[in-house]
Amino acid sequence: MVTQDWLTDAVLYMYALSLLFFVSDAASGNRSARRVGTGLLVFVWVLQGAFLMALLFDRFSVPALTIKDYLFFVSWLLVSASFMLNRLMRADLLVLLVNVVGFAVLALNLIERPKHDAALQPWEVARRLLLVHVGLITIAFAILTVTAVLGLMYLFLHSRLKKKKWTQVMNRMPSLERIDQYAYRAGLIGVPLLLLSLSTGTAALLTEGTAADLMDGKVLLSFAAGIAYVVYLIRRLAGKDDGSKLAGWNLLGYGLLVTGFFANSYSSFHQMI
Known part of the structure; x- marks a missing residue:
């Protein structure tokens, strides 16, 4: 296992598999591979969204930020951006490159390591601005x-x-x-x-x-x-x-x-x- 949790491992493996299908499409113009890759990526996006909802619920009352939370959100945004780029521009290679970056961010984020909070001082008055x-x-x-x-x-x-x-x-x-x-x-x-x-x-x-x-x-x-x-x-x-x-x-x-x-x-x- 890459991480210590089977569900996060599954997300990583599905994300990696979707990239392989996108690479197959980029190399040979395999439309069916692109459809399979897109389906897997949609599933990854849904799971990431569910994780984010859980994180937001957990962090809502605590003005603390961890780098795991931040990078996870960035990865989800990059997957979302790839869908919009694919819809608006039909630029296959650009979608692949954006998802490669998103996968790298997610993989680095999910590898097990000690949890540390972002060392931001507790701004009570400016909490909403923060x-x-x-x-x-x-x-x-x-x-x-x-x-x-x-x-x-x-x-x-x-x-x-x-x-x-x-x-x-x-x-x-x-x-x-x-x-x-x-x-x-x-x-x-x-x-x-x-x-x-x-x-x-x-x-x-x-x-x-x-x-x-x-x-x-x-x-x-x-x-x-x-x-x-x-x-x-x-x-x-x-x-x-x-x-x-x-x-x-x-x-x-x-x-x-x-x-x-x-x-x-x-x-x-x-x-x-």
Whole structure:
């Protein structure tokens, strides 16, 4: 067993099996494999949703967050995003890549390890603001993960086309123009959510009277990510850069966001283990 619970093992195995069917479809255009993979993924999504409801019920009255809870929600959001992408764009390879990221997040999350709470100080007065902050940044992180995957796809396809090295995998990818459009549209959703989460987090600190914590390393990295994303959107809207440079701004913002998420040594109050 990967974990110490048969039900979570079953979710992992079904998720992995669905990815294998998606890979089969991406490699050979096997429509029946895609249908089976989608069915398994729907079952995984339903089970994850049930787990989340149980977690929300358990955590509702306790303003504590564990990294297990956070990553589980991110994984569920990525599965949900893959369904929407599949419905709206019919981009098979993009759906596969998003689900690979979602599976990696879920697998790392479910492997048995000691439970630790996120070391957030109990903000009694700002508790509701904190809950809104956590919810917004979780959703923003999931959407911006999709944006980052699109950025990587753009750079990969651009590099291959520049070197005139065409492969069958590239036949399954959208055009550079469409990838750029999809990334921009996802950014238009994810970036405002990120900025809203930063504003509510800032309001919570000010309400609690701990404004000095705004200079915390993780907070500064999050604000730097927000600035990078704003620059990305502005330059995309103004047509200042080509697609590869825009993808670079996109990935810079995501890199800062992920670095801030794991940079426990730079934070005195906002740690996750």
